[in-house]
Each structure stands twice: as structure tokens, then as C-alpha cells.
Amino acid sequence: MAKNITNPDKDFAKWYQDVIREAQLADSAPVRGCMIIRPYGYSIWENIKSNLDERFKETGHKNAYFPLLIPESFIRKEAEHVEGFAPELAIVTHGGGKKLEEPLVIRPTSETIINHMFSKWINSYRDLPMLLNQWANVVRWEMRPRAFLRTTEFLWQEGHTAHANEKEAREETLRMLNVYTDFAENVAAIPVIPGRKTEREKFAGAVDSYTIEAMMSNGWALQSGTSHYLGTNFARAFDTMYLDSNNEQQFVHQTSWGVSTRLVGGVIMVHGDENGLRLPPRLAPVQVVIIPIARDDSARAEVMQVVNGIRNDLKQKDIRVDVDDREGMSPGFKFNYWEVRGVPLRLEIGPRDLQEGHVMASPRNKPGRDCKFTIPLESVVDRIPELLDGIQNEMLDEAIRKRDARTYCVESLDDFREAIVNNPGFYNVWWDGDAEDEARLQQETKATVRCIPLEQQEGSGKCIMTGRETSTRVILARAY
Amino acid sequence: MAKNITNPDKDFAKWYQDVIREAQLADSAPVRGCMIIRPYGYSIWENIKSNLDERFKETGHKNAYFPLLIPESFIRKEAEHVEGFAPELAIVTHGGGKKLEEPLVIRPTSETIINHMFSKWINSYRDLPMLLNQWANVVRWEMRPRAFLRTTEFLWQEGHTAHANEKEAREETLRMLNVYTDFAENVAAIPVIPGRKTEREKFAGAVDSYTIEAMMSNGWALQSGTSHYLGTNFARAFDTMYLDSNNEQQFVHQTSWGVSTRLVGGVIMVHGDENGLRLPPRLAPVQVVIIPIARDDSARAEVMQVVNGIRNDLKQKDIRVDVDDREGMSPGFKFNYWEVRGVPLRLEIGPRDLQEGHVMASPRNKPGRDCKFTIPLESVVDRIPELLDGIQNEMLDEAIRKRDARTYCVESLDDFREAIVNNPGFYNVWWDGDAEDEARLQQETKATVRCIPLEQQEGSGKCIMTGRETSTRVILARAY
Numbered sequence: 001m002a003k004n005i006t007n008p009d010k011d012f013a014k015w016y017q018d019v020i021r022e023a024q025l026a027d028s029a030p031v032r033g034c035m036i037i038r039p040y041g042y043s044i045w046e047n048i049k050s051n052l053d054e055r056f057k058e059t060g061h062k063n064a065y066f067p068l069l070i071p072e073s074f075i076r077k078e079a080e081h082v083e084g085f086a087p088e089l090a091i092v093t094h095g096g097g098k099k100l101e102e103p104l105v106i107r108p109t110s111e112t113i114i115n116h117m118f119s120k121w122i123n124s125y126r127d128l129p130m131l132l133n134q135w136a137n138v139v140r141w142e143m144r145p146r147a148f149l150r151t152t153e154f155l156w157q158e159g160h161t162a163h164a165n166e167k168e169a170r171e172e173t174l175r176m177l178n179v180y181t182d183f184a185e186n187v188a189a190i191p192v193i194p195g196r197k198t199e200r201e202k203f204a205g206a207v208d209s210y211t212i213e214a215m216m217s218n219g220w221a222l223q224s225g226t227s228h229y230l231g232t233n234f235a236r237a238f239d240t241m242y243l244d245s246n247n248e249q250q251f252v253h254q255t256s257w258g259v260s261t262r263l264v265g266g267v268i269m270v271h272g273d274e275n276g277l278r279l280p281p282r283l284a285p286v287q288v289v290i291i292p293i294a295r296d297d298s299a300r301a302e303v304m305q306v307v308n309g310i311r312n313d314l315k316q317k318d319i320r321v322d323v324d325d326r327e328g329m330s331p332g333f334k335f336n337y338w339e340v341r342g343v344p345l346r347l348e349i350g351p352r353d354l355q356e357g358h359v360m361a362s363p364r365n366k367p368g369r370d371c372k373f374t375i376p377l378e379s380v381v382d383r384i385p386e387l388l389d390g391i392q393n394e395m396l397d398e399a400i401r402k403r404d405a406r407t408y409c410v411e412s413l414d415d416f417r418e419a420i421v422n423n424p425g426f427y428n429v430w431w432d433g434d435a436e437d438e439a440r441l442q443q444e445t446k447a448t449v450r451c452i453p454l455e456q457q458e459g460s461g462k463c464i465m466t467g468r469e470t471s472t473r474v475i476l477a478r479a480y
Numbered sequence: 481m482a483k484n485i486t487n488p489d490k491d492f493a494k495w496y497q498d499v500i501r502e503a504q505l506a507d508s509a510p511v512r513g514c515m516i517i518r519p520y521g522y523s524i525w526e527n528i529k530s531n532l533d534e535r536f537k538e539t540g541h542k543n544a545y546f547p548l549l550i551p552e553s554f555i556r557k558e559a560e561h562v563e564g565f566a567p568e569l570a571i572v573t574h575g576g577g578k579k580l581e582e583p584l585v586i587r588p589t590s591e592t593i594i595n596h597m598f599s600k601w602i603n604s605y606r607d608l609p610m611l612l613n614q615w616a617n618v619v620r621w622e623m624r625p626r627a628f629l630r631t632t633e634f635l636w637q638e639g640h641t642a643h644a645n646e647k648e649a650r651e652e653t654l655r656m657l658n659v660y661t662d663f664a665e666n667v668a669a670i671p672v673i674p675g676r677k678t679e680r681e682k683f684a685g686a687v688d689s690y691t692i693e694a695m696m697s698n699g700w701a702l703q704s705g706t707s708h709y710l711g712t713n714f715a716r717a718f719d720t721m722y723l724d725s726n727n728e729q730q731f732v733h734q735t736s737w738g739v740s741t742r743l744v745g746g747v748i749m750v751h752g753d754e755n756g757l758r759l760p761p762r763l764a765p766v767q768v769v770i771i772p773i774a775r776d777d778s779a780r781a782e783v784m785q786v787v788n789g790i791r792n793d794l795k796q797k798d799i800r801v802d803v804d805d806r807e808g809m810s811p812g813f814k815f816n817y818w819e820v821r822g823v824p825l826r827l828e829i830g831p832r833d834l835q836e837g838h839v840m841a842s843p844r845n846k847p848g849r850d851c852k853f854t855i856p857l858e859s860v861v862d863r864i865p866e867l868l869d870g871i872q873n874e875m876l877d878e879a880i881r882k883r884d885a886r887t888y889c890v891e892s893l894d895d896f897r898e899a900i901v902n903n904p905g906f907y908n909v910w911w912d913g914d915a916e917d918e919a920r921l922q923q924e925t926k927a928t929v930r931c932i933p934l935e936q937q938e939g940s941g942k943c944i945m946t947g948r949e950t951s952t953r954v955i956l957a958r959a960y
Contacts, residue, residue, distance in 0.1 A: 027597065029547045030554070031584060036597055039542035039612065046543065062519035063526065067509045068548075068586075068617055068633050069570070074510070087577050090549070092586070094571040095632075096621030104511060106548075106572070106586075117507065117516055132519065137548055137617065141576030152575075153548050 033152030043285035084204020115238035148265030156260035169253035189280035195451025207231035219424030277342030293350035432463035432470035513632030523765035564684020595718035628745030636740035649733035675931025687711035699904030757822030773830035912943035
């Protein structure tokens with residue numbers, strides 16, 4: 001086990017902090033609740049960004065940029081919205097050396113300012129659908145900060161779209177939920193359950209909120225992305241109307257959807273192990289690290305020639321490869337350095353390997369000497385892409401297996417109350433409760449309704465809270 | 481001339497606003513001084529970003545992210561820094577429903593917070609150089625806002641580096657100035673004069689500031705990027721020290737450097753003409769637009785087959801190509817639409833063109849029917865890359881010619897006073913003045929010392945302000 005990293009089974013919260021520190025992902029800022037994203041952590045976010053950005057553009061969205069500062073009066077225009085966000089706002093009262101006539105809020109999200117502009121830009125049905133996204137920072141005052149998961153400032157993308165009718169807007173809402181699901185599973189190797197939020201858990205100002213819920217390796221849930229059907233709520237508050245083909249004024253139907261830097265926290269907590277981070281190849285800033293091993297200068301020259309050749313060939317194939325040829329550090333130190341950082345595949349090359357015509361490969365997802373294997377020198381470059389794909393798939397499979405092993409059914413609140421303490425995980429239960437039942441559930445068990453999965457099984461049963469017969473199942477879990 | 485666009489010779493400021501509106505680059509925000517960057521404007525910024533980001537990474541820099549909110553006390557730690565920035569700060573006094581114990585400022589730039597972290601991360605000479613960059617938004621309260629050029633919030637990158645000694649830090653300062661120069665000339669097709677700022681014009685907290693100065697087509701200057709040697713000023717204020725190889729504590733020597741969304745304003749004002757925007761191909765979101773021309777459905781099917789073939793082949797070559805097949809709009813409307821947006825090359829394809837086996841090409845940098853030409857269908861895909869390179873080079877050449885034609889020498893303040901009014905441009909003059917002379921110059925002529933060019937000619941002459949003999953020449957101009 002890596003020194004300086006707590007065993008996750010002993011203290012998961014401390015393990016999480018240890019990994020963030022040892023892999024140099026982030027650091028805490030002088031302002032409470034804020035964080036510094038260090039280069040290695042930021043490069044994971046850059047990979048998340050570029051991957052999602054491509055998917056957004058493929059589905060017809062364009063990036064724009066809306067201002068950080070929003071007049072306080074805007075936030076108050078949509079009743080549920082202000083109720084939800086008022087307690088979390090950061091307020092600018094002075095600017096340019098003077099007290100402002102109207103205080104400004106730092107955007108907690110941008111529905112209001114975007115609707116203000118949509119009202120100006122959208123006139124007729126020909127202007128629809130309007131499909132925008134922005135990559136931005138937002139601020140929501142955080143009382144219980146936790147690196148990546150809950151920070152006062154965080155980075156995210158927020159998609160905002162306007163449509164001619166409910167049908168198209170609802171299709172968009174689910175389209176983007178699917179984009180998130182696909183990204184989570186096929187890039188981040190995180191299996192997720194797409195579902196609808198309950199009334200109590202939905203976005204402040206939405207008609208319906210959808211979510212992808214992932215299970216962390218301690219059995220807790222992480223809401224990893226959300227997509228909202230906003231109906232005409234903001235359109236009515238901001239008079240966002242268009243002239244339809246019959247020359248009649250109609251409110252637009254809207255959506256918004258976002259993922260944030262908390263996804264980095266999800267990657268850590270789904271894949272990390274007692275030795276630190278483990279990164280799925282498609283997200284890893286460094287996919288392959290090559291460690292040349294040589295005791296003297298002549299061996300070193302010989303080894304480096306081969307190493308540089310492999311490096312260049314891998315770069316040609318768009319593999320993100322790094323060579324750790326730092327001097328004055330032992331191979332063991334370097335192994336640990338890259339292991340903590342979760343690099344998916346490590347190659348070692350020394351003089352004896354050259355003699356035997358192979359390199360030694362260690363996949364990060366299966367630690368331990370037993371899983372090391374050799375690759376003949378002449379085929380190493382060709383084999384790396386399939387090896388990385390293999391690691392990617394194995395990591396997703398492992399995460400699915402772990403999640404399924406921690407997914408349970410319970411029939412009664414009494415059973416659940418005990419089970420969630422002894423076996424944290426996802427609990428699939430019959431549900432027919434309302435917001436009050438949810439509040440009571442949370443008070444008694446610290447668990448919440450994570451979502452009403454889109455995929456429902458046949459049959460019916462008695463609601464865990466009300467005892468009423470219902471055909472709806474939900475997922476209960478403790479959540480970050 | 482495009483309707484809705486003022487002639488730039490009549491009213492340059494209004495022309496600038498017209499182009500921004502008609503090309504849908506930006507819109508004004510409800511908060512004075514802020515702007516919304518619309519998708520087309522933002523895509524120009526995305527191209528600037530990706531191009532520069534690659535250059536930063538090639539020169540060894542890594543991206544990170546530092547917080548938006550900085551304790552007010554941090555800004556006060558470096559005396560010149562606070563004097564320079566205090567009047568422009570936006571202050572957060574309330575957060576999470578409470579008055580804050582210490583007000584926070586929204587970052588106007590990040591030297592202070594970054595030095596706070598550098599002090600923690602840098603211990604020994606082995607940690608140096610530390611080469612970071614961040615892409616972020618900053619806020620500086622703006623009394624005379626102008627879209628892209630001066631906005632209360634703007635987007636930029638800020639590089640921050642720490643080095644073991646002055647020599648390495650000064651080398652870095654000039655290295656990054658060179659990166660900016662190369663980018664401006666070879667990507668944005670904007671010729672620039674790299675030079676040093678005077679004491680009066682330098683960054684608040686720097687030892688030396690360097691700049692690249694570009695000439696807009698009205699003869700005014702735009703400071704388009706800056707690179708600062710900070711010496712040990714911030715290191716002393718924040719105790720950023722390292723243990724050198726002799727086991728002695730030393731202050732780090734630092735640099736910072738940045739370009740911002742004001743570059744988009746520079747692109748508009750260097751290249752734009754009476755018909756709108758003109759974009760250099762390497763920055764253009766759309767490099768080639770194809771306009772199919774067909775009066776009936778059967779002609780349309782035939783034309784679209786060829787158009788789609790060309791589009792796909794160009795995409796294969798990584799050319800950014802768009803097909804405007806919108807129905808219900810005349811070719812003339814579409815020509816204007818893409819002309820205002822400055823797309824470098826327009827291709828028209830109609831049934832007659834197909835019969836004659838060619839497409840009609842119109843380069844945006846040379847408007848008018850005379851400059852249209854035909855390209856044989858079979859070679860169109862092969863020729864586009866060289867045509868775009870040709871347009872790129874022509875645009876740089878044209879900008880150099882225009883700048884050189886507006887670059888003058890004057891010998892006396894009296895001559896300059898008149899000349900700068902009648903012939904706005906760059907004035908190359910002998911200079912030996914101090915900050916007071918600069919203030920007087922600005923008061924009398926509204927011009928400032930833009931820079932002391934790195935490239936100086938031989939010889940000497942009398943300073944335009946003091947009459948003292950000097951071997952230094954500077955550039956005077958009116959500036960944005």
C-alpha cells in the first residue's frame with residue numbers, strides 16, 4: 001500500500017483527501033470552500049471538456065459566453081428559482097470604488113441572464129430551436145465543502161436551449177441525458193442510472209429534472225449530471241416568446257443541462273484504490289508511461305534509443321505517452337509516482353529486457369506483480385491501443401460488478417434503516433411517497449431518493465413509506 | 481456596401497459596433513460594461529485559445545485553475561499592485577446570506593493568489609521553473625466600455641511562472657512575447673511591434689513590461705498582448721522562496737503574461753472593411769462556405785450531390801467548411817450573410833457551373849466581381865488549402881502595407897501635435913522623457929508612448945519632449 005494514503009475501507013473520506021493530495025489533483029484555497037485545481041487535476045478536466053464539447057457540437061449546439069455578473073432583480077423573477085438559490089448567492093455590492101445602485105450576484109447558474117438575451121434574439125419560429133452551451137465558472141456558497149464534490153466556485157458547462165413546443169424540448173432533455181450517460185460509461189468508465197428526480201430533488205425552476213446517478217466505491221451515490229425540462233417557467237418570467245407559423249405569439253419551451261468538475265471527484269471515488277488514483281485510458285492525461293531502467297551511462301544510451309523510438313511511434317498514433325527519464329530517482333520511486341497518479345499502463349525497459357527482446361508492462365487496473373506481463377519489442381507499438389481499450393473495458397466491467405454487488409432490494413422502512421448503515425449502496429424500492437415522505441426518510445436514514453429510473457420493471461408492490469400499492473421503483477442511497 | 485454598416489472612413493467607432501452587431505459577434509449585457517459573446521464571436525475566441533494553448537504546452541507550460549475570489553488583503557500586499565488595481569475592483573461583501581468577515585475581490589488578475597500557492601508548492605530549486613497558465617475570466621470595473629476592447633468582465637489567459645534567477649525569468653518573459661508575436665502575425669495576420677513599456681505604462685507590480693502593439697485600420701494602436709518580468713516583487717510580498725543548491729533561501733524571479741478577448745476586437749479592426757468582417761483563414765470558424773444555387777428540385781438534387789462530395793472531401797482535409805443550403809433565401813442574401821461574417825472563401829455551384837465543369841470562387845479579402853475566378857471541379861479539393869494559405873499571406877501583407885503607410889517620423893512636439901490629428905498612425909520619434917513628459921504628451925495630444933521597440937535603429941537625435949540627445953526611439957500613437 002502506498003504510504004501517505006489511508007486505507008479506503010478504514011476511512012473513505014480521508015482516503016479521498018489523501019489521493020487528491022498525493023496525486024496533486026487539487027489544493028485548498030485561502031477562501032473557504034474554494035479550491036485550486038492543480039495541473040494534473042486540470043488535465044483530467046480538459047479531457048472531460050474536449051470529449052463532451054465534441055458531443056455537444058455533434059448534436060448541433062454552439063458555445064457562447066454569458067456574463068458572470070447578474071442583476072439581483074433577475075434572480076427574483078422566477079419564484080422557485082430564487083427560493084432555491086438565494087441562500088447560496090455571493091453578492092457584489094461595490095464596483096469601481098463605488099457602492100452599486102443595484103447589487104449584482106455572481107451567477108449560480110445562468111437561466112435568468114440567458115432568458116433575458118433569448119427574449120431579444122428569438123422572434124419567430126425560424127429562430128428555433130436555439131441550442132447554446134457555455135463552459136464557465138459558477139459560485140454557490142458552500143457550507144460543507146469537499147474538493148471537487150462541493151466547492152463554492154466550480155467549473156462546469158451549462159447547456160441552454162429554446163424550442164417551439166414541449167415535445168421538442170422534452171426530446172432535447174433526454175437527448176442530453178443520453179449524451180451524459182454515454183460519456184460516463186464509455187469515457188469515464190462509470191456506470192450510471194439515468195432517471196427522473198422527485199419533486200423535492202428537482203432543479204429550482206424546472207418542470208422535470210433528470211439525472212445520472214453513479215455509485216462511488218463506498219456505496220454512496222453521486223449525482224453526476226443533470227438535464228432539466230424547464231417548460232415555460234423562465235419564458236413566462238422573462239417574456240421569451242416567438243411568433244409561430246400562424247402568426248401567434250407563443251412562449252418557448254426550454255431545457256438546461258450541466259456537468260461539472262465534480263465528475264473528477266466521481267472518477268476518483270469510482271476507480272481509485274489503496275494505491276491512489278486509477279484512470280480510465282480515455283480520460284487519462286498520460287495513458288502510457290515508459291520508465292527506462294539503466295544503471296550506467298552506456299546502458300542508458302542504449303535503452304533511451306529504444307524508449308524514444310517507442311515514444312515517437314506511440315505519439316504518431318495519438319497515444320498520450322510520457323517518458324520518466326528523471327535522474328537521481330529510483331525506479332521504485334517512479335513506479336509509485338505514476339501509480340498514485342493512476343496512469344493506465346506502465347512500461348519498463350532495461351538492458352536485460354532489450355537482450356530478451358521485450359518490455360515489461362504493468363496495467364494499473366490490476367496491480368501486483370502477478371499481473372505484469374511482457375510484450376515483444378517488435379509488437380509493442382501495435383499492441384498498445386488494444387491494451388488500452390482492454391483496460392478501459394475492464395474498468396467499466398469492474399465498476400458495474402461492484403455497483404451490482406451493492407445494489408439491494410428492501411421491502412420496509414425498518415429493513416432499510418438498518419441495511420443502509422451496514423451495507424451502504426443503492427436500494428431499489430417501491431415508492432409512492434411525496435415530498436414530506438422524502439423529508440422523513442432523509443431525517444430517519446440520511447438517505448434520499450436518488451432517482452426514479454427511466455427503466456422500470458414490470459409489477460407492483462407496497463411503497464416503503466406509505467404502504468400504498470405502486471408500480472414505481474426508485475433508488476434510495478446516501479449521497480454526496 | 482453592406483446595408484446597416486456605416487462606412488469606416490466616416491465613423492470608425494460606429495462601423496465597429498455595426499460589424500459586431502451584423503456579424504453577430506457580441507451583444508451588450510444588462511450590467512453596464514459587460515458583454516455577451518455570441519456563438520460566432522466565441523468560435524473565433526475558441527480558435528485563438530486552441531492555437532495559443534498548443535504553443536503554451538509546446539513551450540512546457542501546464543494549465544491549472546485558481547479561484548475567482550481573492551481575499552482583499554492579498555491585493556494589498558504588493559504596494560504598486562494595489563495602487564494600480566484598487567480603482568477597478570469588484571467587491572463581494574455578502575455570501576451564503578451573511579456579511580463576510582473579510583470582503584473578497586473578484587480577480588482582476590491572479591498574481592497574488594498564485595504567489596500564495598507558489599509559496600506552498602515551491603520548496604527547492606528542483607521545483608523550478610514552475611510554468612503555469614490558466615484560461616479564466618477576470619473583472620476590472622470599466623468606465624468607458626467598448627465591446628471586446630474594454631469590458632468589465634473579459635476572458636483571457638494568464639501565464640504565471642517562477643524561476644531560480646533573473647536571467648531565466650527574463651528569457652521566459654521574452655520567449656512568451658515571441659510566442660504572442662508569432663501567433664499575431666502567422667495566425668491572426670496582424671503585424672505587431674514588440675517592445676518594452678515605459679515606467680508609466682507598465683503593469684502594476686512589474687519590473688519590466690513588454691507588449692505587442694498592433695495598428696488598427698484607423699491608425700490607432702491596440703496593445704494586443706503583454707509579458708511582464710515581475711522580478712522578486714511578488715515573491716517578497718508573499719515570501720515565495722526556494723532553497724538553492726547551496727542550501728540558501730532565495731526569492732524566486734517571476735513572470736506573467738496574457739492575451740484576452742480584446743484580440744477579437746483587434747482582428748475586426750485590422751481586417752474588417754465596409755462590407756463587414758474579414759477573417760484570416762487560420763482563425764476563421766468557417767474557412768470555406770459553399771452556396772448551392774438551384775431553381776428547381778431536380779437541379780437541386782444534382783447540385784447537392786456534387787456539393788456534398790466537395791464538403792466531405794474538404795472535411796477529410798480538416799478544412800472548416802459549411803454548406804448554406806437553407807431554403808427560401810436568395811443567393812444574394814446568402815452572399816451578404818457570409819460576407820459580413822468574413823468567411824475567407826466562398827464557393828458557388830449551380831447547374832451551369834456543373835455543365836461547364838467548374839465552381840465559382842470568391843475570396844473575401846478581395847471583394848468585387850473582378851476577383852471572382854473559376855476552379856475546375858476535379859481540382860477544387862486539392863487547391864483549397866493553397867488558396868487559403870494564399871489568402872492568409874495576402875491578408876498579412878495587406879496589414880503590413882497599411883501599417884507601414886501610416887507610420888511616420890516627426891522631429892518636434894509641434895509637428896506631432898498636428899500630424900496625429902490629421903494622420904493618425906504610428907509615430908517613430910526620439911525619446912528621452914520621463915513619466916511627467918509622458919503625462920504632458922498625453923494631455924496635449926491624447927497620444928501615449930506605445931512602446932520602446934526591441935528593434936532599435938542606429939544613430940541618435942533630439943528627444944521630442946526634452947530636446948536631449950538620445951539614441952532611443954519610441955512609438956507614439958493614440959490607443960484603445
